[in-house]
Amino acid sequence: MPQIERKFQELVKRLHLRTQQGEIHWESTASPDTFQVAFPDYSVSLSSHEEHWNVIYILAIHNDQGNIIEVIRSDMGGDASDEYGLQETMKELYELARRQALGVEKVIDDLLGHLGAP
Amino acid sequence: MEEALKFIAKWRLGDIASIVSLVVVIIGFILTNIGVHRSRKAAEEARKAIARFDTISAVSAAIQALEEIKTLHRGKDWHILPHKYSEVRRSLVAIRAANPNFSSEHKTGLMNAITQLANMENEMDRLLAVAETVDTDIAGLNAIIGRQTDTLSRMLVEIKRTER
Numbered sequence: 504m505p506q507i508e509r510k511f512q513e514l515v516k517r518l519h520l521r522t523q524q525g526e527i528h529w530e531s532t533a534s535p536d537t538f539q540v541a542f543p544d545y546s547v548s549l550s551s552h553e554e555h556w557n558v559i560y561i562l563a564i565h566n567d568q569g570n571i572i573e574v575i576r577s578d579m580g581g582d583a584s585d586e587y588g589l590q591e592t593m594k595e596l597y598e599l600a601r602r603q604a605l606g607v608e609k610v611i612d613d614l615l616g617h618l619g620a621p
Numbered sequence: 622m623e624e625a626l627k628f629i630a631k632w633r634l635g636d637i638a639s640i641v642s643l644v645v646v647i648i649g650f651i652l653t654n655i656g657v658h659r660s661r662k663a664a665e666e667a668r669k670a671i672a673r674f675d676t677i678s679a680v681s682a683a684i685q686a687l688e689e690i691k692t693l694h695r696g697k698d699w700h701i702l703p704h705k706y707s708e709v710r711r712s713l714v715a716i717r718a719a720n721p722n723f724s725s726e727h728k729t730g731l732m733n734a735i736t737q738l739a740n741m742e743n744e745m746d747r748l749l750a751v752a753e754t755v756d757t758d759i760a761g762l763n764a765i766i767g768r769q770t771d772t773l774s775r776m777l778v779e780i781k782r783t784e785r
Contacts, residue, residue, distance in 0.1 A: 530733065533741040533762055541733035543725045548740065567732065568714050569739030 511575045515562060515589055518547065519596045522603065529600040538600040549593070549600050554578075560593035672719070673780065679716050680777045683709055687770045691763045699755045703745045710738035727776050734769040741765070 518540075521527045529538045529549075537550035546565045551558055560577040577593040602608060629635060686709045693702055717723070717731045741762070748755045 530737070530768070531761070531765065532737060533744040533757075533765060535758075537740065539733070539736055539740070541729050541736060543728035543732065546732050546736040548736065565736045565739065567717060567735070569710055569735040 508579065511579070512589065515575065515592050515596065518562075519592050519599070522596060522599045529604040531604040538597075538604045540600070549597055551597055558594070560590070560597050562593065673783075676716060676720055677777065677780055679712060679719075680773055680780065683712050683716070684770055684773050684777070686712070687766050687773070691766050694759045694762050694766070697754070697759075699745065699749060703742050703749070706738045706742040706745065710735055710742070713738070724779075727779070730772040730776055734772060737765055737769060 518527070522529065527540050529540045532539050532548065534550065536552070537548050539546055539548040541547075544567055546569075548563045548565065550561050550563070552561060553559070557578070562575040563571045564573040564575075566572045575589070575593075577590045579589055686705070690702065690705050690709065693705060713731050713735050717728065717735070720727075723731075745755065748757065
């Protein structure tokens with residue numbers, strides 16, 4: 504695997520891990536299918552698109568002016584075999600980011616609170 | 622005259638005068654250096670105060686501009702908005718560039734606002750390219766802008782606090 508693809512894979516994995524650990528905080532954006540997280544010098548946005556009946560996840564890296572400087576697609580391997588293992592990780596990351604940005608867990612807790620114990 | 626010269630030679634007044642001159646020169650040099658150091662320090666303090674004042678003004682202006690964007694959203698003035706997003710984004714980029722020593726938290730807050738505005742500009746351009754008017758979630762857009770305003774307001778308080 505080329506060096507840059509290896510780094511893309513590592514970046515996705517670490518974002519996934521840090522999101523799971525609650526160390527990074529995703530925010531919703533003007534685009535309903537896009538969520539973003541910022542760091543001191545760069546930011547990352549994650550969006551989902553439907554292409555030929557497949558859902559593709561796209562991770563964009565933004566520079567300090569907000570412009571996209573690199574894009575990582577979940578279908579980077581080019582076929583359904585998910586050669587780089589990105590499809591599954593990015594799908595999970597997208598779901599984690601969406602839930603965190605929209606505060607889904609808190610909503611469910613509130614709903615459970617309203618519904619009372621079984 | 623000869624007596625005077627003998628007296629000077631006897632008491633080595635020439636040597637004493639040289640030593641005294643040297644001491645005076647050294648003291649003068651030290652005092653001048655202290656003065657230069659104080660002036661430099663004062664100039665540096667003044668430069669920092671001006672830079673801080675510029676930052677406070679720029680962040681306040683950005684907060685004001687973000688509030689105007691919320692009003693434009695409510696008024697559905699869609700065609701002005703891409704320009705407004707870009708204007709505020711550029712001012713935040715300038716604030717960031719002028720303050721390389723900002724804390725990690727401030728930098729992250731600015732980076733977040735910059736990317737949100739870039740995303741809004743792209744999204745609005747995309748929507749306006751396919752229709753004259755935009756059917757979008759105004760409350761959602763204003764919530765995003767509100768979060769950025771809150772971040773910048775907190776930043777402003779911090780900057781003002783460090784001034785004291």
